Amino acid sequence: MRIAFEFARGAETRSAAIENPTVPVSAENFLSFFGIQSGNLTAVTIDSALTVPAVSAAVTFLSSSLANLPLHAYRAAKNSGERVGGSLQRILNEAPNDEWSSFGWRKYFWTQVFTGGRGVSWIERAGNTVLGIWPMDPASTVISMVNGRRIYTFSGAKQYPASDVIDVPFLLKRDQLSSYSPIVMGAKAIQLAIAMNDYGSNFFAGGGVPPLSLSGPLPQGKEAMGRAMADINRAIDAAKQSEKPIFPMPPGHELKQVGFDPAKGQMVEARLFQIQEIARVYNIPPVFLQDLSRGTFANVEQQDLHLIKHLIAQWAKAFEDELNLKLFGAANNRRYVEHSLDGLMRGDFLGRMQALAMGVQNGLLMPDEGRALDNRPADPTGNGARLYMQGAMAPLGTNTYGKDAANGGPNDGQD
Structure with missing residues (x-):
């Protein structure tokens, strides 16, 4: 040449x-021969990112876990909070409107947070009464500052003040209006995971035969070269179909591999590392993305604690503060909403029963309170509305025979 x-x-x-x-x-x-255009990886979108198993696992796990938490309304009492019922409790924990369940609304909300970087919902009111909560598509919502106040414009027409919009960003930008998306922040790691998925699927779709180059005396001319390549391709296809590892080659010719062997390129190790990289983007322990490559009994349990303390609890707090501000106003000091993180224990029956037993035996929970957490009826004898201590399990303020000390008993004053 x-x-x-x-x-x-x-x-x-x-x-x-x-x-x-x-x-x-x-x-x-040259790189386009291997399916790589311009030496750059393709741009990442939300839809393409969700084709990466680690990303879809992180998004669905976090959104479902947060949506699964019981969410209750409370009224501040003298020394504690009193759970209240009514329409607000129904909106928060059962159905925010006549089209969405509470779980469905909150899962959609959190899915938008962990993909596009923001979850927004509109509060429907009649005066000071909350009638419902409606999810909004963040991609169709424009946030702007008008006279120092944030305004949410939905679908280019409807405008809502910030006081009527529940808004939780993944990470707020410096302008206090736009937010960072976890998929954009982890785009390079996600790009590499997509590229490895594509390479692996193309490699095995070709029967595990890597790109090959033919060396030796080659015919001259475009048409002759095309016929020679067609002959070689037919020979390779015939070898695949016959399931025989050997096929004949013309004398003096040799096939050589072009590109990397997936094993030599540490494809398995690289794909495992991408799971860990994506876990870092969401601050989620790798074990919850089904990566148990370095899991032990001890560190898996610690990762479970990390999930509750440093991830679920933080997002739950962000959602609670936003709800309290937008539902009740900044001057409110009596009503509030709160998640019950005990809901995460619902799948661990043994652990949940042991925790409730410890609470009852140590005077932290009344039996009726423990039963109510499992939606069980109260003790019909009325003894479940008292605190007990471990040991004889006698109600506080009674002697060992179960009679009130104040009213006298066989050992009155001796126990």
Whole structure:
């Protein structure tokens, strides 16, 4: 192959060569042979990112876990909070409107937070009464500042003040209006995971045969070269179909591998590392993305604690504060909403029963309170509305025979 360059009056001319002059011999064109365009990975979108199992696992796990937490309304009492019922409790924990369940609304809300970077919902009111909560598509919502106040414009028409919109960003930007998306922040890691998925699927779709180059005496001319390549391709296809590892080659010719062997390129190790990288984006322990490569009994339990203390609890707090501010106003000091993180124990029956038993035996919970957490009826004898201590399990303020000390008993004053 011969290429000559002449520069005259700023123009470049090329002499005739065997290659097609319209196809440049460049790194980009060479990489395109392996399915990589321009040496750059494809842009990441929410839809393409969710095709990566680690990303979809992180999004569905976090959104479902947060939506699964019981969410109750309370009224501040003298020394504690009193749970209240009514329409607000129904809106928060059962159905925010006549089209959505509470779980469905909150899962959609958190899915938007962990994909596009923001969850928004509109509060429908009649005066000071909350009638319902409606999810909004963040992609159709424009947030702007008007006279120092945030305004939410939905679908280019409806405008809502910030006081009527529940808004939780993944990470707020400096302008206090836009937010960072976890998928954009982890785009490079997600790009690499997509590229490895594509390479692996293409490799095995081709029967595990990597790109090959044919060396040896080759025919001259475009048509003759095309026929030779077609013959080789037919020979490879025939070997695949016959399930025989050997096929004949013309004398003096040799097939050589072009590209990397997935094993030598540490494909398995690299894909495992991408799971850990995506876990870092969401601050989620890798074990919850089904990565148990370095899991032990001790550290898996610690990762479970990390999930509650440093991830679920933080997002639950962000949602609670936003609800309290938007539902009741900044001046409110009597009503509030709160998640019950005990809901995460519902799947661990043994652990839940042991925790309730410890609470009752140590005077932290009344039996009726423990039963109510499992939606069980109260003790019909009325003894469940008292505190007990471990030991004889006698109600506080009674002697060992179960009679009130104040009213007298067989051992009154001795116990």
